[in-house]
Amino acid sequence: MATTQTTQQIEEIEPFEAAQEIEGGDVVLIDTREPHEYKEAHLENGKLVPPGLLGDEIAAAAPDKSARTILYCRSGNRSYKAAEQLQALGYENVASMAGGILAWQEQGLPVVSASGMTAEQRDRYSRHTLLPEVGVDGQLKMLNAKVLLVGAGGLGAPTALYLAAAGIGTLGLVDDDVVDASNLQRQVIHNTERIGVPKTESARLTIEALNPDVDVVEHNFRLNSSNIVEILSEYDVIVDGADNFPTRYLLNDASVRLRKPVVSASILSFDGQISTFVPFEGPCYRCLYPTPPPAELAPSCSANGVLGVMAGTMGLLQANEVLKLVLGIGEPLIGRLLLFEALSTRFTELKVRRDPSCPICGPDAPEIADEDLGKFPDYDAFCAG
Amino acid sequence: MATIRIPPVLRPQTGGQTEVDAAGANVGEVLRALTAEHPATEEQLFGPEGDLNRYVNVYLNDEDVRVLDGLETAVSDGDTVVILPAMAGG
Numbered sequence: 056m057a058t059t060q061t062t063q064q065i066e067e068i069e070p071f072e073a074a075q076e077i078e079g080g081d082v083v084l085i086d087t088r089e090p091h092e093y094k095e096a097h098l099e100n101g102k103l104v105p106p107g108l109l110g111d112e113i114a115a116a117a118p119d120k121s122a123r124t125i126l127y128c129r130s131g132n133r134s135y136k137a138a139e140q141l142q143a144l145g146y147e148n149v150a151s152m153a154g155g156i157l158a159w160q161e162q163g164l165p166v167v168s169a170s171g172m173t174a175e176q177r178d179r180y181s182r183h184t185l186l187p188e189v190g191v192d193g194q195l196k197m198l199n200a201k202v203l204l205v206g207a208g209g210l211g212a213p214t215a216l217y218l219a220a221a222g223i224g225t226l227g228l229v230d231d232d233v234v235d236a237s238n239l240q241r242q243v244i245h246n247t248e249r250i251g252v253p254k255t256e257s258a259r260l261t262i263e264a265l266n267p268d269v270d271v272v273e274h275n276f277r278l279n280s281s282n283i284v285e286i287l288s289e290y291d292v293i294v295d296g297a298d299n300f301p302t303r304y305l306l307n308d309a310s311v312r313l314r315k316p317v318v319s320a321s322i323l324s325f326d327g328q329i330s331t332f333v334p335f336e337g338p339c340y341r342c343l344y345p346t347p348p349p350a351e352l353a354p355s356c357s358a359n360g361v362l363g364v365m366a367g368t369m370g371l372l373q374a375n376e377v378l379k380l381v382l383g384i385g386e387p388l389i390g391r392l393l394l395f396e397a398l399s400t401r402f403t404e405l406k407v408r409r410d411p412s413c414p415i416c417g418p419d420a421p422e423i424a425d426e427d428l429g430k431f432p433d434y435d436a437f438c439a440g
Numbered sequence: 441m442a443t444i445r446i447p448p449v450l451r452p453q454t455g456g457q458t459e460v461d462a463a464g465a466n467v468g469e470v471l472r473a474l475t476a477e478h479p480a481t482e483e484q485l486f487g488p489e490g491d492l493n494r495y496v497n498v499y500l501n502d503e504d505v506r507v508l509d510g511l512e513t514a515v516s517d518g519d520t521v522v523i524l525p526a527m528a529g530g
Contacts, residue, residue, distance in 0.1 A: 206530045298530040321527040324448045328527060344526040348495040352449050352484055356529040359448070394524075399458070403445075405502050405522065 065138045066150040070159040073125050073152045083117045083124045087137040092129060096156065096168040106133055109140055120146045127152040127159070163267075171195050176268065180222055193382045194222060198268060200381045201225040203290035205278065205306055207254040208232070209356060210296030210320055212244035213370030218377060219262040219269045226262065227290055229274040230254040241363035278302055280428045283309040292380050294373055295319040295340075298355060300347040305429025307332070307340035311416045312423070316387075318376040320369040323354065325362050325397040327369035330388050330407060331376050334416060337389035342410035362397055369395065442470050442519045449525055453480035462521075467500060468511030470521055485523070497524040 068076075076082050077100070086093050086101040093103045102116040117124050124146055126134040131153050138151040152159070160166060166173055170191045172180070176198070183189045183197075200223050204211045207230035215226060234245045234257050242254075249257040255273035262271050274286060283305060287293060293315050297303050303319070310317045311334040319340060320329040332339050347353065372393070379385040394403040411417055444460045454460055460477065464470035471492075475482040487493050491511075498505045499522040505513045515521070 208530055210530045296530040298528060300526070300528045303528055321529050323527045323529040326448050326527070328524075344495070344497070346494040347528075348449075348525050352495065352525050353528060354449060359529075361529060392524075394522075396458075403502075403522070405499050405524070406504065408504060408507050 063142070065135055065142065067131070067135070067153045068125070068150045069153055070162050070164055073127070073150075073159070074164050076123065076125065081123060083119070083122050085113070085116060085124060085126045085134075085137070087126050087128045087134045096160075096166040096173075098127065098156065098159065099165065099167050101127070104137075106137060109137055113141065113144070117141075117146070120144075121148065123148045123150075125150050125152060128155045130155040130157055172198075176222070179266075179268075183221070188384050189382060193384075196381055196383075197222045197378070198224040200292070201227070201290045202292045202294060202377055202381075203227040203229065203287065204294045204296060205229045205302065206296035206298060207242075207244070207258045208238065208296065208298060209241045209322060209361065209366035210370045210373060211294070212242040212258070213367045214294055214296060214373045214377070215258055215262060216244050216265070217371055217374040219266050219271075221374070221378060222266065222268055223377070223381070224268065225270045225272065225290075227272040227274060227286070228255045228258050229276075229278055229286070230258075231275060231277045237357075241361065241366040243367070278305060280305060280426050280430075283428065284313065284425060287313050287315055290315065292377050293317045294377060296370070296373070300353060301429060303340060304347065308415050308423060308428040310334065311339050312428075316380055318373045318380070318388075320373050322361050322365045322369050323356060324359055325365065327365050327372075327395045327397075328392060329369055329372050329376070329395075330392045331380070333380075333387070333389050338407045338409045339413060339416040341415050342413045343392065343407050345410065345413075365395075365397055368397070441517060442515050442521050444470065444474055445520060445522045447523055447525055449527075450481055450484060450523060453484065454478045464515055466509075466511065466515055467498060467505050467513045467521060470515050471498070471511070471523075495525060497526075498522070499524065 084101045086097050086103045087106055089105050104112045104116050126138050128134040134151040138149045141149045180194045183194050184191050202223050204215050207228045232254050234249045234252050234254055236250055244261045245257045253275050255275045259271040262269050287309050293310055295306055295317050314334045316333045318331050376387055379387050390407050392405045392407050414420055441461050441463050444462055446454050446458055460474055462470045462473035464473050485496055500513055501520055
């Protein structure tokens, strides 16, 4: 803890130390440069107090003289001098960031730039921001979006890869499985070296190498009625790539309650289906499929096989739906079920209506207790995934 | 004559055919023509009372027959009847 002696040397801290303190909270961050420099790029939550206005403006920017106060400028000189002034004014716990914002950026730490994006981001996402329908604002929406992928397998792998590349800022991955050699014919986010590694971890490693902007959250377990509400609450859009009916119905019931949009696809052999369920705006999964089929009519990919590119095709259609929902553009597949048949290369679109007697989203739907999410009162046993 | 689109899970019962042409004045008759030609499809489409199983969706062209007249929905020449069960593969 520094004292108020004016003769004391100013504490200088490295950018990574400043970053740790800022991350920990309770830090007043002062930018001691000129307005045009600040506008070009500054640290998040950095308050601009130009050197010439320090005496007039510091009291408003940093009212608490006992609070931890970190100053920075371009290269560390102006902030050092400003820190001396603050100490003389009675600020008790002042530090100057050595090397300034230049050193901060050299270490790859994030700044808020004129466009709200870093220089690296402006470059990385330039093919997006060139699109009038996306632009900088749209890219920022993507960077701030939180998308949950249920299943990091056939569908989840391509969906996650492209959403990560697109700059979706937070990707949650739910999967309790490990990578198996038989996955690799379609699950392109994993690789041969990762056989035996949890799928969420393998996917995270691939995503981190692809795009450091993406924060990957691993949920290395199965969804159940006691954890799903808490997990879904954290996300804006849910992607259903589950490989079993119980999870699909559970996910539907919880997402309707939380009013979270779900992009749902499924694949089998050479066929795929996809729709987007936006609660109360369009139908839900139970409106489309009131009852799951018996086991003999619900084979899994592991039992029946699936053409690898089906996972890619349907997974990318899911990613497309997610981006439209995040950006608020285009026409998502709300109330529409799109079928894709790989052998004939044929797309078919079917209408899906809200079911007035839907037990989950219908007008007379009862309140459902947590433990009853995903349940079928008249259906004893689900088929296996 | 209508064309029935057969989903993957029913193809073993239709000898692998992805489409089957069938005659009938309404959806029920068309589906009965299918079960007559491929009897193994019957118990997967119809319950013991002769109703469509709840887990089988049937569309006339692009509309769910549940919002039309169900099995009574009239079928015209050249219509497509799509049989669609839920799939869970991911």
